[in-house]
Amino acid sequence: MFFEINPSNGVAIFEQIARQVKYAVANGALRAGELVPSVRELATRLAVNPNTVARAYRDLQADGFLEAMRGEGLRVTKQAIERSGKHRTKLLHERIRQVVVEAKQSGLTEDEFYALVDQLWKKEQIEV
Amino acid sequence: MFFEINPSNGVAIFEQIARQVKYAVANGALRAGELVPSVRELATRLAVNPNTVARAYRDLQADGFLEAMRGEGLRVTKQAIERSGKHRTKLLHERIRQVVVEAKQSGLTEDEFYALVDQLWKKEQIEV
Amino acid sequence: MFFEINPSNGVAIFEQIARQVKYAVANGALRAGELVPSVRELATRLAVNPNTVARAYRDLQADGFLEAMRGEGLRVTKQAIERSGKHRTKLLHERIRQVVVEAKQSGLTEDEFYALVDQLWKKEQIEV
Amino acid sequence: MFFEINPSNGVAIFEQIARQVKYAVANGALRAGELVPSVRELATRLAVNPNTVARAYRDLQADGFLEAMRGEGLRVTKQAIERSGKHRTKLLHERIRQVVVEAKQSGLTEDEFYALVDQLWKKEQIEV
DNA sequence: GTGGTCTAGACCACC
DNA sequence: GTGGTCTAGACCACG
Known part of the structure; x- marks a missing residue:
């Protein structure tokens, strides 16, 4: 699992964390049942306030992506992967x-728009 | 010129105003040299605080879309339309x-993505 | 006398007018005793509000550059030219x-600053 | 960092603040990555309204001199120092x-002008 | 009438 | 604690 946080790009940090967890689930980097890093560990790893990580994990629990295993930590739910699909399709x-x-x-024609989309689809590389 | 403000859609009101002015320029509803509605007039029309409109206009001046005509009001600059193009293409x-x-x-294939884009392009109506 | 007004360059229009009258005196385009254009005439010529011209002339009277000739208009005072010197030197x-x-x-060294001044002095052309 | 505000010298307060931040960057008193005083702190220190400081900081962000660190405050950008150079040279x-x-x-000769510049350069003291 | 600045104070999201 | 947005209302210079 690879996290990259940018504290000054307008997107809330907790949101960035939550998204990246979801991506990790969507592309299989995180599997159902697997434990995510502890709040404290991830917080120090990302050099971020622990409250912020906790907030991200809280949201992920509310969204049904994570579930608390008392005494063990938080793990990816079974439904996470399918939710990942629906959820993200909607978004x-x-x-x-x-x-x-x-x-x-902006007055773009259909052709201009499609050309732009096409160009960017072909250019864009995804690192996971 | 048609302004529609939604005070609770996440986008700041001044930002909505600024965008709509830019759109109006982009699609020709506002031409170079034309005066925009006065701060006070637009404020009462939209039922927002004059400062909020002023903030939008100030940003538009900083972006080179508007210029102050002392005592007359604010008018669309000559460069506005070309900026509109470049600026918005970049965004x-x-x-x-x-x-x-x-x-x-999210793991979408090229075909799935294009299908989605296509469907939404055909569905979406624009009011100017 | 040649007037060029720019209603959107930050400097008040009445101030632009007043300055140009002073320049005209300083370089001899306007001589002592000569009448300046009437408020109305200049206002229409420059396409500005008569109040604005009146304000400029008022300031010029306060500064001793112009004096009212009842029924004739405003003329350049005898002291105008010397004032022009002192006044402008002070400014x-x-x-x-x-x-x-x-x-x-800004941290410029003496040499850098002088180089800049020198370059601009040599480049700058004055039209009267 | 040393701030001196003069509320009645013609220059807007927010402008004075912004300039002094730029100066501080230009002469090294503020380094890239450093946090500027918080809006509230500076506001009380200068005895001005927080909105006024915020306005100055907002402009500095628009100019690329500052960037928001969510929850932490505003810090000097990496590009600030080079911008400071270009920007101010242009101004x-x-x-x-x-x-x-x-x-x-005004009819000054080159010699007269240079003498004036020289005299003022030698006289003027800068406090940083 | 126009825009520009400033103050005061409230509310919000985020860390 | 941090900045960001918005409102309300005052004052100013300019045309």
Whole structure:
């Protein structure tokens, strides 16, 4: 699991952490039943306030991605992977919708927009 | 010129105002040299505080979209329209890039992604 | 007498007018005793509000550059030209002082500053 | 870091604050990565409204001199120092140009002008 | 009438 | 604790 936090990019840190956990689940880096790093460990690893990590984990529990194992820590739920799918599809859907709206408001034609999307899809590399 | 403000959609009000002015420039609803509504007038029209409108206009001046005509008001600059193009292409580019990254991280295939984009492009209506 | 007004450069219009009258006196384009254009005429010529021209002329009277000739208009005073000298030397003095302060605060060395001044003096053309 | 605010010298307070931060960067009193005083602290120290300080800091962010560290405060960016150079050289350039124009319009000879500059450079003391 | 600045004070999210 | 947004209202210079 690979975490990269940027404290000055506008996105809340706890949100960045939560997203990255979800990504890790979505692409198999984290499997169901696996334990995530403890709050304290992750906090020191990322050089971030423990409250912030706790907040991310709390949200992930509320979303059903993590569950508390008393005395052991937090582990990835069985449903996490499927949720990961639905959840993120919904989010993606909304994100794309917004981008489409912006593109249309900017006066882009369908062709121009598709060219842009195409170019970026081909260029973008994903590190996991 | 058509302004629609949603005071609780996460985007700051001044930001919504600034964007809509930029859109209006981008699609020709506002032309170079034209005066924008006065701070006070727009404030009462949108039922927001004049300072909020002023903040939006100030940002637009900083971005080179508006310029102050002493005692007359604020008008759209000559460069506004070209800036509008460059500026927004850059923003859109970044937005699309982010969406592409998300899609890839979620494990979507190229076909799935394109299908989603296609569907949303066809559905989305723009009011100007 | 040649007037060029820029309503969106930060300097008050009445101030621009007043300065240009002073320049005209300083370089002989306007001589002592000569009448300046009437408020109305100048206002229409410059496409500005008559109040603005009136304000400029008012300040020029307060500074002793113009005097009212009842029924005739405003004419350049005898003292205008010498005042022009003193007055502007004082202003220039202050302006230069500010620039020097800025330069020092920016960490420029004496040589760098002089080089800059030299370059600009040689380059700058004056149209009267 | 030394702040001196003059609430009635024509320059807006937020502008004075912003300039002094830039100066502090330019002459090394503030280094890249360092946190600036918090909005509230500086506001009480200078006896001005927090909004005024916030305005200055906001402008500095827009200019790329500061960046927000979520929950921590605002710190000087890496690019601040180089920007400081370019930025201020450009401003100074323009200021000097204006002064040169004024001097020429006032009929000063090169020698007179240089004498004035020289005298003021030698006299002016800078406190950092 | 126009915009610009400043103050005062409230509320919010985040760390 | 941090900054960010918004409101309300005052005062100013300018046209």
